[in-house]
Amino acid sequence: MRINFVIFGMNLTGGTRVVAEIINHLAERGHQMSVVTFGSPKDLRWIDLKAKVYYANRSLTQKIFGYLYRQAFGFQPWPEEETRQLIEFMPDCDINVATISYSGYAVNRSGKGVPFHYNMHYEPLVREEGYKKKIIEESYFLPTKKIVNSSWLAKQIKERVGRDVTGLVFPAIDHGIFYPRKEKPSTRRGRKIRIVSLAKYKWWKGLPDALKAIQIVRDRGYDIDFQTFGRIFDRNALPEEVRDIEFTFVGSRVNEQLAEFYSEADMLISASYFESFPLPPLEAMACGTPVVTTVYGTEDYAFDRKNALVVEPQKPEQMAEAIIELIGSESLYNQLREEGIKTAKSFTWEKAADRMEEIFKKAIEKNA
Template sequence: MKIVFPVLSLEMGGGARFIYHLANALFDKGHDVEVVMPEKGLQVWPLRTKLRRVKELTPASIPSADFILPNFYLTVKPAWESKKGKVVRLSLGYEPLWVPESQIAKQTYLIGAPIMSISQWHRQLILQETGLQSTVISGGVDISTFRPYPKPSNLTGRKNIFYIMRDPTSGYTWKGGADFLQVIKQIKGQIDFDLTVSIPESAQFACPVPCQVKISTTDQELARLYAEADLFIYTSYFEAFGLPPLEAMACGTAVISTDCGGNRDYARSGENCLLVPPSDIDQLYSAVSHLLTKDDERHRLANAGHLFAQTWTWQRTADQVEAFLLSLK
């Protein structure tokens, strides 16, 4: 099949990483895959597929294909108006929840195109907000890259927490960064640990405790940050899927995550991670304190998470997408 992904950019962030992993996995299955992106769009992630640079994303700039998969509300109109292939609305998050043009974003779900969602929670949200059904395709993890590495704490005795801080001034207040910093400040006075923070937007932030700030521009760099940590913490208020907790599990690192919706498909509290309610400072504090001090429990969750993540591959995601697209022919 010829499959086209019209995108605005492939910058940092889970949505862009989802696209490049999915596009590459479909290419590996033998499909003719092409990503179309404006000249000014930044590309951080590596593609094995064709990449077509265009002046701007317009109906005329979309190539003919069997299927066109717009994944963000601003890419739907040019894809739909091109009439150059069957449009399938790939939703990586229900945009009306956070974009300023919420009504315009909602209309991109109502055009009559089949919809792919990325978790059962996401499917229910789209149904609730639009009355439309969608087909779930799961996110995945590259287990050849996201894998365990030796943990420095085994030699130093100092446990390390890893956190991905999204820039609140860029609109990411719903990622819960302020909650994380509040909890870390409280715990630091009672339990000693090291803290590593990655900031995809390279933004400045005031950390109330000493920390190492890292910028990960490749999956390999990100995987090492996950794997060398003893504990990964995720504090989003809502996510359509949420790649980081699954990636941390694949790296053999214990995970504490908020129950943010989309991660319910793979996160099993007490089995492969600990889940706490979003923005619940007290429960987050208790969970972090518990896993920092209970080595056996932390190791148990880390091992269980690693085993669980092994079947959640991008090849599995590509199989799901392929089967759905073939059902539409």
């Protein structure tokens, strides 16, 4: 099959990693893969992408015209300008896949291939009110076939859009990178406890709640070394009430560095208000690091008191209690460690490619 993906940017994020891994595994099966994106080849330094990449960047003349248009009329014709640009560079294909709400318009209007949208979040939930949010919401009503990455997202689309999804394709992790590297100390009582978390300051990621939970645990007498990771983080963007809570931001961690980071921690916490199959908790599980996470979007792999401790979002006291329980119970800690490793092993890129390939083949057969 000739399979094209439309991706606004290829810098490393959780979403681009998922799409890139699926592309590579489909390419290994002999499919002709292509990508239409904005940006430049340097954005792909983090992966050897097995696809022909079309860069739909505007020329200098187009950029000047766009600037003059904004000056004259006070707004940019967005996303129409980007949509036309993506369609212009889009190759002929059998399957055409949008990967973010904006790219859905280009896939739908291009007339090339069977139109799909691989949804990785219900994006209107994480946008402020306004013009852009309306454009995002409308994209979910386009006649593209919806593939989702989590059961939570399938439910959101059913309830909010009134549509059943075409298929469910879970993301995965690279088990050659994320695996148990060392045994955890036999006891956590009476010593410094290292807790880690992703630091991505978007309001729905819940980092302020994670910081509040850490402070509650410290106030109970526990010595906590809280370390966060991510690409870019501005401490001044935090609400003033949590800005002085002590933590260390270690910067970006990728692949082996990230796996080592997880392995050296006693636990990972995730305080997001809602996610759609977030990778950090699953990556930590694979490394043998127990997880405390919020519930929405992790239901496909995080099961309370079996392989993780699952709490309600926006309740730092509840998260703090879970952390304290995990510190104090060796049997629970070892259970979550062992069951987390087992759970993570079941999510492979081969399975993700199998499912995606199956969905695409059925769509082509139906359209024949």
